[in-house]
Structure formats: structure tokens, C-alpha cells
Amino acid sequence: MSPLGPVAAGERAHLIVFFLWMLPVTLPILIGLPWIAIRYRRRGGKGHYTPHWEHSTLAEAVIWGSATVTVLILGFFTWVQVKREDPYAQTGADPVHIQVIGSEWKWMFIYPGKMATVNKVVLPQHTPVEFDITATGAMQSFWIPRLAGQIYAMPGMGTKMNLTTGDTTEVFGFNSQFNGAAFPLDKFEVDVVTKDQFDAFLQEPKHPWAQLEAAFKKTATWSGPELFEPPSKDYWMKVMMNPSIATDGGAAILPDNSPGQKEIDKAINKDLHISQLNGSAQQ
Incomplete structure (x- = not known):
């Protein structure tokens, strides 16, 4: 609202x-x-009693x-x-194109030819943006509530979301489709910045792409946003056609006593505790 x-x-x-x-x-x-x-x-x-009225x-x-x-x-x-408000219709000329890959329980954003990020997307203010969206593993729902409605991200399929940003701000995007053990952590930062800040963001130091590709396959949750070099030009299309390229899959179901699930439980408790503290501070 x-x-x-x-x-x-x-x-x-x-x-x-x-x-x-x-x-x-x-x-x-x-x-x-x-x-x-x-x-x-x-x-x-x-009231008047009329038992035969019908x-x-x-x-x-x-x-x-x-x-x-x-x-x-x-x-x-x-x-x-x-x-x-057709999400597939561009909201303006020359939109910023961003490719999105959702996985349990993290989001990869690819700025084609420029960079890739995890759990962080930066957008220029008052600018049309077009997201190409797919997923690996369980179905997810890509949602930035204060910018646009949700649209599903599904393995083996590609969807789109078009929007136009407003004034500079810092908000969160979410996965609104329940998809397993670390669902409460399945969110990402959304920063709307000036166009000069956006250009500077694209020039920031980046980790090697190979480092992201290897970590994305074996890491269920990501500790924080990071910047990486861009993948090959057709990487997003390959992932859409064959999701196993980006992840080993099966992360959404973990045994209750497994080390991976215990680490996720700790992260969820910590995240919820921090959220409650922030809410109390704001009040």
C-alpha cells in the first residue's frame, strides 16, 4: 500500500x-x-412470523x-x-535488462556482459526495468512488493516482469512461494539509486565468475550480497533449458537432524531475532 x-x-x-x-x-x-x-x-x-412465506x-x-x-x-x-499492467509489456523505451535465477534459497541476478550478483539487485531511479526470470529446484515467486506484483519463477520455464522504478530507496524483494526449510531467509536487497550511482555500481570490484558458479551449486543459503564477473552470454538460457547446470537440486528437502538443516535453523532464528529487534527499535 x-x-x-x-x-x-x-x-x-x-x-x-x-x-x-x-x-x-x-x-x-x-x-x-x-x-x-x-x-x-x-x-x-x-419480527413477524410467516412460516408459509417462500x-x-x-x-x-x-x-x-x-x-x-x-x-x-x-x-x-x-x-x-x-x-x-501486462508484466510482459515493457514500461518504457530501452529498459535495463536483468536476468534472474531463483534457487533454494537464494537469488542470482545477471547484468548481461557486466556482472552477476547474489541476493542484491541495484536499479537506476525512474528507469524502465525488464527481468527475465527462471528457477532451479522448487518453484518460487519473484516479488518486490513496493515496485510490482509477484510472478512465478519455474524450472525449465522463463517468465518476465517489467516495471519502472521511482525515487531512490532501499527495500527488500521476496520469494512469496513457500519452498522448504529456509523459506524465511529467501529474500534479497533492492536498491534504487541515482543513475551516476548505478554506473559506479557496475564498475565495482568483482569476484571471479567461477567462484560464484561453484558456490551456487553447493550453498543452500547465501550469507550476504556479493558481486561477481558476468557469466557467458547464453548462461541464463542454458539454465532455463537445463536447471541442473546452476544447482545440484534437492536442497528444498533436508533431514531434520542433518548438519545443513541445523545451520539453516540457526540462521532463521538469528534472522527473525534481528527482525524483531529492528521492529522494536522502529516503534
């Missing part, structure tokens, strides 16, 4: 319109149910007519909004 870009702002407006148009259906129910229960209660009720054309018309009109109106608004 606090959008930082036009796509998220449109989705908020869509939600408000839906809420207002549902009021003619929901308010009579919310008001009428307790009124009927009180007026026609067995003892002390003031039909009212007017009541039928009001009940079903209002519901039908509401559904038609909401259907129209849904169609218009979906066409307007």
Missing part, C-alpha cells in the same frame, strides 16, 4: 476500486446478518441483480487492469 513505482501504484488503485465495488455486496450481508439474527430470534424477537420477486431481483452487476463491473475492471 506504499508504492514506489507506477506498476505498484496501479495495483494499489486496482485494489481500492475492487474494495469499493464489493461494498454493495458485502455491506448488506455484514449488516443484515446480525439484524436478522436479533430481529427473528426465537425468544424476544420482534418467495419475493423483488428480493430475488435485488439479491441476484446487484451481485450480477457487481461481477460484470469487476470483470470489466479486471480485464482493463490486466491489459494495462
Whole structure:
């Protein structure tokens, strides 16, 4: 409900319109149910008892007519909004292209020909952005709530999300699809910066790509964001066609007493504890 870009702002407006148009259906129910229960209660009720009453054309018309009109109106608004906010349609000319690979329980972002990052994506302000998204292992859902809605990331498939950034900010993106043991840690930093800062970010020192490729296969969770050299030009496409290239798979299911699961449990407890402390500090 606090959008930082036009796509998220449109989705908020869509939600408000839906809420207002549902009021003619929901308010009579919310008001009428307790009124009927009180007026026609067995003892002390003031309603007139008519055991043989069974039909009212007017009541039928009001009940079903209002519901039908509401559904038609909401259907129209849904169609218009979906066409307007098609995630596959670019939101402006010359978008920044970023390739995304989701895996249990981390995200890789590839700036083609420039760099690769893990659990961190940096975007220039007021700029169209196009994400190409795929996954390895369990299905995930790519979601940056204050910039755009979610879209699924699936092994062997490619999806897209287009958006336009707003003012500079620091937020988080999430996986909103439950996918196993370290799901609470499955998030990434999203920094919207000035264009000069974005250009400087692309020039920052990077670790070798081979180091990322090896670690990504055997590491379930990533301790923090890191920058790496870019992979080969067609790496993302190869991963989409054959997810095992990027990961060994099977990380989503770990025995409860396994060393890997115990380490994940410690990380989750630490992360939740830090989140609670931050929440208390903000209050």
C-alpha cells in the first residue's frame, strides 16, 4: 500500500476500486446478518412470523441483480487492469535488462556482459526495468512488493516482469512461494539509486565468475550480497533449458537432524531475532 513505482501504484488503485465495488455486496450481508439474527430470534424477537412465506420477486431481483452487476463491473475492471499492467509489456523505451535465477534459497541476478550478483539487485531511479526470470529446484515467486506484483519463477520455464522504478530507496524483494526449510531467509536487497550511482555500481570490484558458479551449486543459503564477473552470454538460457547446470537440486528437502538443516535453523532464528529487534527499535 506504499508504492514506489507506477506498476505498484496501479495495483494499489486496482485494489481500492475492487474494495469499493464489493461494498454493495458485502455491506448488506455484514449488516443484515446480525439484524436478522436479533430481529427473528426465537425468544424476544420482534419480527413477524410467516412460516408459509417462500418467495419475493423483488428480493430475488435485488439479491441476484446487484451481485450480477457487481461481477460484470469487476470483470470489466479486471480485464482493463490486466491489459494495462501486462508484466510482459515493457514500461518504457530501452529498459535495463536483468536476468534472474531463483534457487533454494537464494537469488542470482545477471547484468548481461557486466556482472552477476547474489541476493542484491541495484536499479537506476525512474528507469524502465525488464527481468527475465527462471528457477532451479522448487518453484518460487519473484516479488518486490513496493515496485510490482509477484510472478512465478519455474524450472525449465522463463517468465518476465517489467516495471519502472521511482525515487531512490532501499527495500527488500521476496520469494512469496513457500519452498522448504529456509523459506524465511529467501529474500534479497533492492536498491534504487541515482543513475551516476548505478554506473559506479557496475564498475565495482568483482569476484571471479567461477567462484560464484561453484558456490551456487553447493550453498543452500547465501550469507550476504556479493558481486561477481558476468557469466557467458547464453548462461541464463542454458539454465532455463537445463536447471541442473546452476544447482545440484534437492536442497528444498533436508533431514531434520542433518548438519545443513541445523545451520539453516540457526540462521532463521538469528534472522527473525534481528527482525524483531529492528521492529522494536522502529516503534
